[in-house]
Amino acid sequence: MTARPVIQASQLDLTFVTADGPVHALQDVSLDVPPGAFVSFIGPSGCGKTTLLRCIAALETPTGGKLSVNGMTADEARRARAYGYVFQAAGLYPWRTIGRNVALPLEIMGYSKRDQAERVARVLELVELAGFEQKYPWQLSGGMQQRASIARALAFDADILLMDEPFGALDEIVRDRLNEELLRLWARTQKTICFVTHSIPEAVYLSTHIVVMSPRPGRITDVIESPLPAERPLDIRDTPEFIEIAHRVREGLRAGYEE
Numbered sequence: 566m567t568a569r570p571v572i573q574a575s576q577l578d579l580t581f582v583t584a585d586g587p588v589h590a591l592q593d594v595s596l597d598v599p600p601g602a603f604v605s606f607i608g609p610s611g612c613g614k615t616t617l618l619r620c621i622a623a624l625e626t627p628t629g630g631k632l633s634v635n636g637m638t639a640d641e642a643r644r645a646r647a648y649g650y651v652f653q654a655a656g657l658y659p660w661r662t663i664g665r666n667v668a669l670p671l672e673i674m675g676y677s678k679r680d681q682a683e684r685v686a687r688v689l690e691l692v693e694l695a696g697f698e699q700k701y702p703w704q705l706s707g708g709m710q711q712r713a714s715i716a717r718a719l720a721f722d723a724d725i726l727l728m729d730e731p732f733g734a735l736d737e738i739v740r741d742r743l744n745e746e747l748l749r750l751w752a753r754t755q756k757t758i759c760f761v762t763h764s765i766p767e768a769v770y771l772s773t774h775i776v777v778m779s780p781r782p783g784r785i786t787d788v789i790e791s792p793l794p795a796e797r798p799l800d801i802r803d804t805p806e807f808i809e810i811a812h813r814v815r816e817g818l819r820a821g822y823e824e
């Protein structure tokens with residue numbers, strides 16, 4: 566028996582109403598995300614990746630179709646704190662220490678000081694930032710700031726992590742290291758991760774499932790289940806299996822353009 570999908574989208578459609586007329590951002594998007602999957606969304610700029618993630622997070626409301634998150638509506642899931650969200654920019658408050666930034670959602674949710682301290686210590690350890698609790702964001706590198714923002718999304722221990730191009734602004738070496746760390750974190754926590762990226766190697770390296778999207782209106786052109794093993798050293802990127810999946814992603818992206 567296959568486990569019940571954590572996220573289930575069926576024929577989602579979303580049209581934004583703007584002053585310049587309607588913008589058809591998503592069309593007929595159907596997808597099942599199984600528990601514990603690492604799903605990447607890849608596609609050209611403006612194809613609706615962020616919009617789809619924002620629908621899952623109940624930050625946008627689809628104009629058609631059905632969406633369930635943890636068996637609830639997206640809105641119920643948001644209120645039940647079913648997910649943590651990591652944005653493109655780290656978005657840390659400069660006047661708060663790293664520890665206080667990570668504690669912020671816990672503070673808002675009314676956790677006791679003791680619970681806050683325990684959780685902050687645990688998630689900072691998970692993202693390899695133990696010892697940086699008292700530092701301010703400006704004292705950390707860009708990669709470390711992004712790790713702190715991942716820690717903040719992990720603070721209340723949601724089963725789902727939604728990540729919108731979290732490493733897009735980082736240089737390649739730092740990005741490689743964070744990719745490795747994210748895989749380790751995913752293996753340790755067994756969370757379900759939805760990850761938006763522009764990078765084919767990043768999508769192939771990280772994912773159990775790669776969702777290829779077409780230009781506007783955003784549709785799913787291919788869902789590739791990765792045959793790569795869970796244990797992935799960075800040099801797996803040089804193997805024929807990896808190159809073959811990357812090739813299929815590229816073909817899917819190209820097909821989307823040519824339709």
Ligand SMILES: Nc1ncnc2c1ncn2[C@@H]1O[C@H](COP(=O)(O)OP(=O)(O)OP(=O)(O)O)[C@@H](O)[C@H]1O
Pocket residue numbers: 581582583588589590608609610611612613614615616617781
């Ligand atoms: N609030 C909004 N109002 C009107 N149009 C919007 C809104 N949000 C997004 N769009 C439009 O919807 C389309 C999809 O945008 P979205 O940000 O989801 O794309 P994306 O694939 O994430 O792009 P990128 O890779 O550049 O971040 C774009 O044409 C965008 O201009």
